[in-house]
Amino acid sequence: MAVSRRELELVAVGKMRGGGYKATPQRTAVLRALAEQQHQSLEEIRVRCPDVGLVTVYRTLDLLSELGIVRRLHLGDGARYELAEDHHHHMICESCGYISEFDQCPLDPGRLTPEEGFEVRSHSVEVYGRCACCR
Amino acid sequence: MAVSRRELELVAVGKMRGGGYKATPQRTAVLRALAEQQHQSLEEIRVRCPDVGLVTVYRTLDLLSELGIVRRLHLGDGARYELAEDHHHHMICESCGYISEFDQCPLDPGRLTPEEGFEVRSHSVEVYGRCACCR
DNA sequence: TTACATGCAAATGGTTTGCAAACAT
DNA sequence: ATGTTTGCAAACCATTTGCATGTAA
Numbered sequence: 157m158a159v160s161r162r163e164l165e166l167v168a169v170g171k172m173r174g175g176g177y178k179a180t181p182q183r184t185a186v187l188r189a190l191a192e193q194q195h196q197s198l199e200e201i202r203v204r205c206p207d208v209g210l211v212t213v214y215r216t217l218d219l220l221s222e223l224g225i226v227r228r229l230h231l232g233d234g235a236r237y238e239l240a241e242d243h244h245h246h247m248i249c250e251s252c253g254y255i256s257e258f259d260q261c262p263l264d265p266g267r268l269t270p271e272e273g274f275e276v277r278s279h280s281v282e283v284y285g286r287c288a289c290c291r
Numbered sequence: 292m293a294v295s296r297r298e299l300e301l302v303a304v305g306k307m308r309g310g311g312y313k314a315t316p317q318r319t320a321v322l323r324a325l326a327e328q329q330h331q332s333l334e335e336i337r338v339r340c341p342d343v344g345l346v347t348v349y350r351t352l353d354l355l356s357e358l359g360i361v362r363r364l365h366l367g368d369g370a371r372y373e374l375a376e377d378h379h380h381h382m383i384c385e386s387c388g389y390i391s392e393f394d395q396c397p398l399d400p401g402r403l404t405p406e407e408g409f410e411v412r413s414h415s416v417e418v419y420g421r422c423a424c425c426r
Numbered sequence: 427t428t429a430c431a432t433g434c435a436a437a438t439g440g441t442t443t444g445c446a447a448a449c450a451t
Numbered sequence: 452a453t454g455t456t457t458g459c460a461a462a463c464c465a466t467t468t469g470c471a472t473g474t475a476a
Contacts, residue, residue, distance in 0.1 A: 177456095180449080180450075211441090211443090212457060214441065230365040230367070232365070247405050256409075262403040263398065264398070264402070267396070269395055270418060271422070274391075274418075275421040275426055277420040281414065283409075283414045285410045285413070286412065287408065288407065288409060291410055311430090313430060347431080349467075369465080
């Protein structure tokens with residue numbers, strides 16, 4: 157974890173209040189669920205905070221994404237969510253679906269030559285293959 | 292285009308027959324629709340071959356993906372489809388949704404250090420930002 | 427000739443919306 | 452006190468499935 161859970165919550169609560177949103181127990185519960193495990197599906201998150209209504213989980217994830225606290229991932233199957241703490245990329249096993257992260261960004265800025273006039277704001281890299289268990 | 296449309300169709304028909312599938316007029320129509328424009332949504336494809344039933348378009352795209360002729364893209368919004376002719380990546384404008392391609396792969400293989408034992412088979416890179424029109 | 431493909435209608439499943447009640451500040 | 456948030460039920464929409472009919476090889 158890049159920051160402690162306590163620090164994460166403080167920062168997130170600050171961002172919510174700063175945006176005119178309230179820091180409710182449901183939102184905190186979703187936040188804690190997200191802190192326990194990266195790239196979970198919505199159902200996995202829901203298992204970790206079963207008292208929060210389905211709709212509220214959806215809306216909370218939308219809100220946290222807007223605030224830049226959460227990233228929504230689309231890695232082949234359905235949507236997955238992770239705390240947007242640090243810059244990293246994903247490695248997906250095509251056999252078992254296992255997802256892992258790598259922190260070293262393999263992009264060579266010198267070779268990133270976007271279309272004339274395009275302003276780069278962010279990027280993502282996904283590596284597909286076979287994990288050690290599935291080879 | 293990396294190959295002519297005629298060549299594309301010959302190759303695709305060959306792959307279909309080789310896989311025990313039939314080269315039907317509907318499948319050819321979808322293939323031609325795909326050749327007219329990269330990364331279309333299903334609805335856009337459907338407009339280009341309105342006589343092919345919705346379900347058949349879905350099933351044809353599945354088949355062509357299996358055969359490696361088509362790539363299914365998930366670039367934020369819904370699914371989009373493109374002919375998998377060459378290796379390239381995508382640049383997406385966060386303002387207007389415009390998608391463009393760049394052929395030079397910005398990955399530095401030396402910096403691609405996957406988890407121990409992971410066998411890399413493919414990768415994708417997406418660059419998000421603002422296109423020239425939206426700046 | 428025959429297994430494969432098509433297309434309609436219906437089912438499905440994930441996500442969003444309307445609205446009344448509950449709540450944070 | 453007030454505007455925000457919650458949660459249920461219902462609506463929604465893209466995608467998939469069942470099945471009878473049609474067709475490429």
